[in-house]
Amino acid sequence: MLALASEISDGLDGKGVAIVKNDEILVDQMSGSKIPVEAVKPVVESFVARRKDPTNYSLEVSKSGIIVHYKGLPKAGGKETIRRLPPGFLQCSLCGFLTKDEEHLIVHIRLAHEVIR
Numbered sequence: 001m002l003a004l005a006s007e008i009s010d011g012l013d014g015k016g017v018a019i020v021k022n023d024e025i026l027v028d029q030m031s032g033s034k035i036p037v038e039a040v041k042p043v044v045e046s047f048v049a050r051r052k053d054p055t056n057y058s059l060e061v062s063k064s065g066i067i068v069h070y071k072g073l074p075k076a077g078g079k080e081t082i083r084r085l086p087p088g089f090l091q092c093s094l095c096g097f098l099t100k101d102e103e104h105l106i107v108h109i110r111l112a113h114e115v116i117r
């Protein structure tokens, strides 16, 4: 987002500044200058075209200005390395076997991994 914001700022020739705010970029206009969407749109589009996830970006024109939204912000802690269990499931820590039933999991561990309880 910072890279996109700096590209937008560069593309505006000093008429405005792009500010990163959470997962949005707000295009802040300098007083007296009205930045048309046409000035921002091509900068955003060319940036987005180089990304791996172009569908995560969207451009919104509101009364307060031009806002670039980004939907694909990874959650803190690097969720890509965490394998999430489907809700309600228990997982065998030895082989990854999934079941909804705790007793089933115990039976599985006993049978599959020969752990005597």
Ligand SMILES: [Zn+2]
Binding pocket: 092, 093, 094, 095, 096, 097, 108, 109, 112, 113
């Ligand atoms: Zn197992």
